[in-house]
Amino acid sequence: MNRSFWLKFKQKRLAVLGAILVAGLLGLCLLAPLFTHAGPDVQDLTLRLHAPSASHWLGTDEFGRDVWARMLYGGRISLSVGLVAVAISLVIGIILGAIAGYFGGWVDQVIMRTVDIVLCIPTLFLILMLVVFIGPNLFNIMVIIGLTSWTDLSRLVRAEFLTLKTRDYILAAQSLGAKNPRIIFKHILPNALAPVFVSATFGVAGAILLESGLSFLGLGVQPPTPSWGNILTAGKDYITQAWWLTLFPGLAIFVTVLGYNLLGDGLRDILDPRLSGTHHE
Amino acid sequence: MIQPVLKLINLSKEFALSHSFSALRSGKLLAVDKVSLEIQPGQTLGLVGESGCGKSTLAKLICRLESPTSGEIYFKGAPLHALAGEDLRKLRHGFQPIFQDPFGSLNPRFTVFETLAEPLRLFGFPSGPNEVSTLLSTVGMGPELLFRYPHQLSGGQRQRLGIARALAVQPELLIADEPLSSLDVSIQAQVLNLFLDLKDKLNLTVLFISHDLRVVSHISDTIVIMYLGRVMETGPARELFQEPRHPYTQALFKALPKMAPGRNRQRAFLQGELPTPINPKPGCRFHSRCPNAAPICLQYENELEAVSATHSVACCRWKQLETLNFATAP
Numbered sequence: 324m325n326r327s328f329w330l331k332f333k334q335k336r337l338a339v340l341g342a343i344l345v346a347g348l349l350g351l352c353l354l355a356p357l358f359t360h361a362g363p364d365v366q367d368l369t370l371r372l373h374a375p376s377a378s379h380w381l382g383t384d385e386f387g388r389d390v391w392a393r394m395l396y397g398g399r400i401s402l403s404v405g406l407v408a409v410a411i412s413l414v415i416g417i418i419l420g421a422i423a424g425y426f427g428g429w430v431d432q433v434i435m436r437t438v439d440i441v442l443c444i445p446t447l448f449l450i451l452m453l454v455v456f457i458g459p460n461l462f463n464i465m466v467i468i469g470l471t472s473w474t475d476l477s478r479l480v481r482a483e484f485l486t487l488k489t490r491d492y493i494l495a496a497q498s499l500g501a502k503n504p505r506i507i508f509k510h511i512l513p514n515a516l517a518p519v520f521v522s523a524t525f526g527v528a529g530a531i532l533l534e535s536g537l538s539f540l541g542l543g544v545q546p547p548t549p550s551w552g553n554i555l556t557a558g559k560d561y562i563t564q565a566w567w568l569t570l571f572p573g574l575a576i577f578v579t580v581l582g583y584n585l586l587g588d589g590l591r592d593i594l595d596p597r598l599s600g601t602h603h604e
Numbered sequence: 605m606i607q608p609v610l611k612l613i614n615l616s617k618e619f620a621l622s623h624s625f626s627a628l629r630s631g632k633l634l635a636v637d638k639v640s641l642e643i644q645p646g647q648t649l650g651l652v653g654e655s656g657c658g659k660s661t662l663a664k665l666i667c668r669l670e671s672p673t674s675g676e677i678y679f680k681g682a683p684l685h686a687l688a689g690e691d692l693r694k695l696r697h698g699f700q701p702i703f704q705d706p707f708g709s710l711n712p713r714f715t716v717f718e719t720l721a722e723p724l725r726l727f728g729f730p731s732g733p734n735e736v737s738t739l740l741s742t743v744g745m746g747p748e749l750l751f752r753y754p755h756q757l758s759g760g761q762r763q764r765l766g767i768a769r770a771l772a773v774q775p776e777l778l779i780a781d782e783p784l785s786s787l788d789v790s791i792q793a794q795v796l797n798l799f800l801d802l803k804d805k806l807n808l809t810v811l812f813i814s815h816d817l818r819v820v821s822h823i824s825d826t827i828v829i830m831y832l833g834r835v836m837e838t839g840p841a842r843e844l845f846q847e848p849r850h851p852y853t854q855a856l857f858k859a860l861p862k863m864a865p866g867r868n869r870q871r872a873f874l875q876g877e878l879p880t881p882i883n884p885k886p887g888c889r890f891h892s893r894c895p896n897a898a899p900i901c902l903q904y905e906n907e908l909e910a911v912s913a914t915h916s917v918a919c920c921r922w923k924q925l926e927t928l929n930f931a932t933a934p
Contacts (some may be wrong), residue, residue: 490708490709491703491704491705491708491709492708492709492710492711494664494667494669494701494703494709495701495703495709495766495769495770496711496722497669498667498668498669498696498699498700498701499696499697499700499722499723499726499727499769499773500693500694500696500697500726500727501722501726502693510711513713514711514712514713
């Protein structure tokens, strides 16, 4: 990342907004104890379903727990599901895509047909089935979402490798006797990463949404551990009496997804040489 | 007899064109068809042909970036066509390519230093800033450019860097695939002179591929004319220039712009495009565009026939055709 990257980035107002949203939410959740003195699991049954007030900024839930505190600690869970799941899918997607694109031939056929098969299965049902078999906990959810969302990334990486491997500088490296791992990781991958990172930012938003959906169906992160999804789920039973139980987690998910999407959009515009001549300055 | 640095025997490369869903569009593309040539140490061989005639494929075959379909490649006696893996890798420093597009041939994320340190390290040479600076100075570039990226260099600088990278591993044979054609004319002269200097200084053997006859005849000892994957004519540069025997060679020389004001020369000697190399029809490859084509040409497969000890031509009618006289080389 060089100086011209930051100059271009600053010109993209929406991307900057996205970055601020993403960074702000990460900061709030990581530093949760600084922003609330209440614990996420502390119940006070005398304070059930209180509306937002000065002492409880976002009100309380059906057990009298502070929603603001639960939102912050739940955000840790939701964001880490998003980031870890995407990290897992990045590793799988990059490795398989790189191998398929670089070596081609039957290796490519085997990997890409596997991708086609995985894509045939509706992701949500696959995840639901897996969760039922191995049990819904934070670790399983992150791994399962990661294991089912690498297909797009592997296709993207493969496509980049297919075009980059015919460049003259790759041929030059080959005729200098560089070995395949060196060519893949030193020469091709760094040049293929820009669109991959863009796609990964969208992936984080997608994974957070997916976890919220799973929690909403009761197969996500299990209570009492808070996640934005299960706060929302618990709140739906009281939607007529306590609007704050559904509005705020919904808003948090919305803002996060918006933030990552804006950031991803901006990065794509900046990094994609077809949309702007970044490589030539 | 001295061993040639490079010797090709009946080298062919065929690409299978397959269409995934129908056999109708499949076929064979004969990019390089039974090419034989050899280059003696210290000599420059110029390979001339239109775009699409298989020059670049031939360069990739020699560098073993593609595997030949059939035929033999000997680098100083070592059978490159039969080697693979580690055996091939050990020999690779002996022959290095120089590419046409100086932007595409440099990794955009490598600085000048990284670009040049890599080949040094790969073949176990010292690769510190001093060694890299020395290397850079051999192509006339200063150490202040060491930490620049390719996009911060000019076209000429990039091509010099490409040459420096090839020279880093002290090769004996350079395979230069149109090294000048994407440069400005003024820069072309500079890079060409650098090339000639280095060739003499380092006693390099060069395969120089180009479509520019003037450049090729200026620097080559021997010229090979290619058309649709086949060798049409080969001979010493001087002889070929003065007595081109093949109608195709004659057409190429005729098409050269001449400094002759007021004379209205017929320029468009060759009609039409290069025919497709997919499933070629029998007969002489050139007959569809040859001004002297006769029925016999349809039965003739271009085999080289000796005109003199060093000059061969692949045309069945060369004896009958009047040779064009080029008394004065341009």
